Amino acid sequence: MGVDLIQEAQRAIGLLAEDVEDGLFYMDDGAGESFHFSGGLPTLLELGARAICSLENASVLDAAVSWRGPSQDPVQKIVILTSKLLTDSHSHFLRVLRMHPSVKKCTIWTSVSEEAHGAHPDTSFGLAAFHDYKNSLLRDLSASSGRRIDDYERTQGQLHDWQASDIEIKFFPVMICSFTKSLFVLPSGGAVAQAPLSSYQDAYAVSRGLPGVEVEEPGPAGAVLLAHCLQHVVAQLDLKPEIFTLGPLANVVGKAMAGLPTPSDGVGHSRRPVGLVLIDRTLDIVTPSTHGDSLLDRCLSCLPRRPSPLPKTFSKLQSNVIASTVTRPPMDVRIIVDSDEAKPLDYTKVGASFPSKPILPKWESRTSSQNQVSKENSELWGGSLSSSWDKRGYEYLETLVGKRTKESLLQIRKWLQEALRQEKSEGSGKGRLSAVSVNELKLLRRALSEKPEVAMRHTALIQLTRAAEEALSGDFATLWDSFMSSEKILMLTAGDVTQSLALQLRDIVQQCVQNIQRAAATRTSLPTDVLSLRDAFTLAIVAYGLAGEGLPGISRGSPFSWEEERSLRDAVMEAVMEGPVGAPLGFLKTLESDLATIWSRDETKKEPQGAKKIQKKKQQVDDDWDRWEGVDEDEEDAEDSEDYTQVRVKAELRDKLGEVFANLHKVAAGCGRSLLRDVPLPVESQMAVGAALHRGLIFKVLSLAFAKMDIPGLEYHASGMTRFLKGGFGRFALRQAKPKLSDQRVLLVFVIGGLNFVEVRDAREAQAAIPGAESFELLLGGTTLLTPSDMYDLLVGSCGVP
Template structure:
C-alpha cells in the first residue's frame, strides 16, 4: 500500500515558512507520526502547542493554527489566549472540518469566511496590541491518517471517537440511524466519516463497505451513502473492501497480557508520550554514560513510531512478528550494521543470547558520533524502546498477570467440574493478598473485563461469586490514598456504587456478541488436538474475509451504495441472475482494509499478518488508537464515556 501522507500536509508546510505554527494535541501527534514536523522545521517555522498558555513568537508576522479534528469554540479561545501578547498581522487556521460540516460544529458559521471573521473579532477583543489589525483566513486540509507500517495506519485525531456500548439500544431505541444519537456524537462520527472519505480519495480507492457491530454499521452506512464518496467512487476503478469492526465486541485482547509480542509489552509498560494517544515516551538516557544523570526536562524522550523511516518500520515489524529473543537479536543486527556503515569501531563476539547490557553498549557508541546519531536516530529510539522494556521494573508484574490469566482459564479450557470458577479464584486471590503486593485492585478490575468479555455467563461463576468479589474489592480500595479513591469513584455517590457500575459495564461487554450468529464465540477449537483457544474477533473476521471459498457470514453486514449494490443483496428475488452481478463479499477484491473502531492491539495485528500471509489478498489494518491493558482501566473503569452529554 502506497501512502500519500506527505501531500496532505503540503498546504500547511507551504504556509508555514518563517511563521509561528501552533498545533492542538491531535495535530501534533499526527504531524509527528507523518514526519511533517521535520518539513515544518526545515521551513524555519517555530512550533508551539495550541494550549492557551501564552505566546513565545510575537515577533513573527504570520501565525498558523492547525486543528486536526474540527473547529471548536475551545480552539478560538485557545488561539486568543495564546496570541494575546503577540503582534501577528496574519493568522491562518487549518482545519479538517469541511465547510459542509461547519453547520454541525459548535461555531455558528456556514463557511470558512465567517469562521475567519469570527476569529478576527475574537483576536481584536483579546489582544493587547489594539493597533495592529489581524487578517484571518481559514483553509481545509485532509491530513487524517498516519502510516505506521505498510499494513497499519492510525487516525489519532479520533482517539476518543464515541462508541455505542452494549445495551445502548435500550437507551436510544432503534440505532439504525445516527439521528437517534446525541448531537455531539453525530458531529464526531460525521467528521470521522468525512476524513475516511478523504483518506480513500488520497489513496485513489473505490471501496465496498462492510461492518460488524452497531457503531461500525452507522459509520459504514454514512460512508456508503455520502454524496462526496459516491462522486469519488465514480472516478476510480481501484476496488477494495472496507470492513469496520466495533472494539466493544471483543475486549479480551486489549485487557489481557497473553500476547507473546514484544511490541505489546513496549506499549503496555512504557509511559505514554505527552498528549499522544498511542505512542510511548522512550527514555534516551541509556545512550549516555551511566555515571551521568539527566533530568527528564533536559533530555527529550524518544518515540516508537517513525512513519518516514524504513529501518524503524522494519524494526517495529520485528517487534510485532518475532518472539522476544528473536526481536532482540534483530535489534543487535541492525545496530551492528549501522555501526559498520558509519565505521564505528566495535568488538563483535559470538553470542547465543544478547543481553541488555550489550545492547546498551552498542547504543552508546553513537553518543560520541553526532552525525551518525542524527542519521540513525529512529533506529536508536526503537532500540532503546526494547531496552527500556526489558529493564522495566514492571516486567515481573506483567509476568504475574500473565500467569494469573492462564491460571483462571485453565479450569475452563479443561472443563474441569471440580475447579473453582474464575470469579471465585479472583476473589480468593484478593483475599489472600491483602497487601495487594502481587495483584492490585486495578489489575483485578481489568481482569474482570477480560473474563466477562471472553467467557459466557455460565463459565464465569455464580452471582454469589460475583458478590463476594465486589465486597473484597471494596475492602481493598478502601486502603487507597484518598485522592486516588476520589478519582476512582468519580461522579458516583459511593465506592460501592462505583463497583456496581464497573460490574454493570463488565456484564454489558459479556453480552456484546449476543446478537451475532457465526462470530459469537471467541473460544474456538484449533490445532491438531482441537483444544479451545482464544481467537480474536478481528482475526475471525479477516479469516472469513480472505477465505477463497467466500463463506456466507451474515454478521459481516454489507452496506449498499446504490441500485446495483442493492441487487447484490437481493438474491432471494433472483434479480442478479439477469444483470451479471456477483454476491457481495469482502474477499471479492485484492485489497482489504480492516478498521477497528475503538482501538487495536499490536498482538492482534500480528495474528492478522499471519492470516494474510497465506492468501493473495493484501490486508491493511487501521484504527483510531493502539490499546493496552492500562487504557482499558483508564477508559472503561475510570472513564465515564457511557454518561451521555
C-alpha cells in the same frame, strides 16, 4: 504499487505549501502528533515555514524566532492547523491573532471537513459551516480590537482591522498517525479520536470511548465524525471503498459513509476498489485487555507518554463537544536515557542538531497523569518508537509488528551486531541463536553509543533497544509475566463451565487481598511487582469477556451465578476496606479522602493501647471532680460517628461496585454478540503448536476473508450509485451482484474503539498461514492504540464518573 500510508500522509502536506511559505505556523496537539509520525515537521520547514509553534501554548515570543535565519521583518502571515472542531479551537485562534498585531493574513486549516461540521449534532452551523464560523470569528476579533491580552503578554498598538478576505478556512483531508506503511491510528488529541462513541445515558453503553452493545439511531457524535474522516482518508489513498461492517456502531458508520458523496480529486481517473471493513471493538474486548506476546505492546504500556498541553479556558462559542470528549493517551512515548551515556549536548561536537526535545515548545515542561512509570529527574531522549526524521525507524517497526517478543529480541540483537560491524566497533560479537538477555542488549547498545557521530547514524535503533530494555526489566516485566500466567489460566478454564472461571477469578481477588493485608501489616506500600486490586479488575475484564464468549446470545445480567458474583464483590469490599489498594482505581475518586481516613484510623488502632488505657483509667479516678457531666457520652458519640462514616463509605462503595459489575455484564454481552465463535477457521490445523490460546476477532475475520469463506454477521453497505444501479436498471437485466469481501484485492480493516499490536501480528499470521493470501494488500487502522491499562480506564476506572 502498494499503498504507503506514510508517503500518502506526507503527500497531503503539499496542500499547505502555498500558505506556509514565510508564515508563522501554529498547530495543535493532535496535528503535532500526526505530523511527528508522518515525518511532516521537517517537510514544513522545507516548505519555508518561519517557525513551528504550539497552538495551545502560543506566546508573543513566537514571532521573535525565525528558524530560517535572522529576520527583522514583522510577521505578516499566520497559518493554523487544528485537528479539532473550529468552535473548540476558537479561543486559541483569538489568542494567537491578538498576540501578533502586525499579521495581515490568517489561513486556518482544519482536519474536520465543512460537511462534518454541518452534520455534527452539537454545532449550530449549517451546510456553509466554514462561512458561518468565519463571520463569528470576525465579530469576536472586531469586539476585541485594541484590547490588551494580559499583563504577561502585551501587544503594542491596535490590532489589525480584520476583513473577510483576510481570513481563509480550508480543509486538511488526512490527519493520521502512520506507525508503518500499513498501520495507522487517529491522533489522540484530534476531534475524531476524542469524540464519544456512546453516551453515559445509553443503557447499552460500556464506555464513552467504546461502541455500545446496541446502538439506536441517530448514532453518537463520534460516528458522524468518523464516517466523514474515513471517507476522506480513503479518497486521499486513491481508493474507492466497498463498505462492510461488523457490529451495531459499525453499521451506523457504514450507513453514513455510504450516503456521503465521493470526494472529487479533480482528475477524473478511476480509483482502485478497497474492501473497507469496520469492526466494533465491543465484539472483542478480551484481546486488547490481555497482556499479549508482543514487545511493542510492552513498550507502549511501560514507557511514559508525551505530556498533553494544559487546558485553556473555554469560550462562549465553544461547542458542548469539549465537555464530553474521551481522553486518549498520546501515542508519542518518551524513552529514558542512562545518566552515564552521551547526552544530546555532546552531539554539538560533531556539528549535528539532535532533536532530543519535542519540536513544539513547552511540551517538556508539562506533567501528565499517564507518566506513572517515568523516573524523576531523568533525561527523556527522542520521541516515539520511530523518529519522524529517520526512515529506518519505520523499517524497524514494520518488521517488529509481525513478531513475538522472543523473535523481536533476536532481530534487535542482529541489527545491533550488524551496525557494530558496519561501524567497525568492538563488541559486535558473533551471531547466536540463543535467547537474548537484557544485559546483552545493554552492552551492545552502549558499544554503539560510545561515539556521538556513530550514535547519530543509528539513533532509531538505539532508542528502540533502550525501550526494549525498559519493557523487559524491573518490576514491570515481572508484573507483565504474572498477568500472562493468570490470563493463560483463565483461557484454559474458559473451555469448562463458567463456574470454574468464576472460582479462578475469586482466587485472583483473594490473592490481591492477601497482598494488601501483608502490606498493611508491615506498614509498607503495596509492591509494584505483585497484583493489586486494579490488576484484579483488569483480569476481571478478561474473565467476563471469556464468559460472554462461552455464553453466546447473553443480553443482560451476569454470566456467573448470584452466589459467585456476590462472593467476588465481598472479596473486593474486604480488599478496599483493609487498606491502601496500591494503584488508583478511578471509580473510587469521590471516596478517596474518606477511605484514607479509615485506613489511617485502622493503623492507629494497631498501635499498643496499654499505656493509653492506664492513663485514661487514672484520669477517671483522680480527676472526676472537674469533669463535666456528659463527657463520656461525647466520647461514645465520637465513636458512633466514626462507625457511621465507615457504614456510609461501605454503602457508597457497594453502589460503586454495583456500577462496575453492571459494566462487566455489558462486557460479557458484547463479547457474546460475535457470531464467529463456532465457525471453523481454515488455519487451525496449520498453526504451530503453542500458538495463542485465544484468537482475536480480527484474526478470525481475516482468516475467513483470505480463504474466501462467508463471514457470519458481516453486512454490506452499498453507496448511492450502487443502489441506483441495482434498483433503477434492474428491469434491463443490469442488476449488480452483491460484492464479497474476498473479491477485493486491497483490504482496509478499521477497528472502531482502537486496536493493539498483537492484533496486527495476528493479521499478518493469518495472511501467512493461508496459501494465496499474499496476493491481498492489507491495511490496518483504528481509533487509537490500546493497552490493558487503557481498557481498564475505559471500562472500570470511568464507572460512576459523570
